[in-house]
Amino acid sequence: MSLLRRLDHVAVVIRDTDEALRYFSGSLGLRVTSSEEIRAPAVRLTYLDTGNAYLQLVEPLDSESAVAHWLEEHGEGVHHICFGVDDVLAAASGLAVGAGAGGDAVPGSGRGRVSSFVPGEPRHGVRIECTEFRHADDVERTPGFLA
Numbered sequence: 001m002s003l004l005r006r007l008d009h010v011a012v013v014i015r016d017t018d019e020a021l022r023y024f025s026g027s028l029g030l031r032v033t034s035s036e037e038i039r040a041p042a043v044r045l046t047y048l049d050t051g052n053a054y055l056q057l058v059e060p061l062d063s064e065s066a067v068a069h070w071l072e073e074h075g076e077g078v079h080h081i082c083f084g085v086d087d088v089l090a091a092a093s094g095l096a097v098g099a100g101a102g103g104d105a106v107p108g109s110g111r112g113r114v115s116s117f118v119p120g121e122p123r124h125g126v127r128i129e130c131t132e133f134r135h136a137d138d139v140e141r142t143p144g145f146l147a
Helices: 017-027 066-074 088-098 135-140
Strands: 004-013 031-038 043-049 054-060 077-085 108-110 113-117 127-132
Touching: 004 066, 004 127, 017 031, 017 043, 017 054, 054 066, 066 077, 077 088, 088 113, 088 127
Parallel strands: 004 054, 077 127
Antiparallel strands: 004 077, 031 043, 043 054, 108 113, 113 127
């Protein structure tokens, strides 16, 4: 049985949220569902509805943060993919062990949900995050297509 319930979001690190929204919302027509600033790491997270998952825009707010350093090294682009799971820390730790990586999952947040990156190095160039799966929000509310 898979630990993963569904794709929750694809995260794109960007330099300027307002500029990115002109493209993703203005040109592509994706609707912003929420935007928030969190402290650890210091980022602005903006979620856009893609119909069956979200596009998460990640703007670093601290030039010394790991996300800001990643942006300087790699430029704007896809940073990670995130899956909804029933037990965030168990799934993140289990996926790390399954990939031959050690380390403990560390809880974070976004949209008021517990989340955690899978410990260890990205596999095949892709970093994986797990977030709390909520059936009422993630299945019953999400029709699976853009309105």
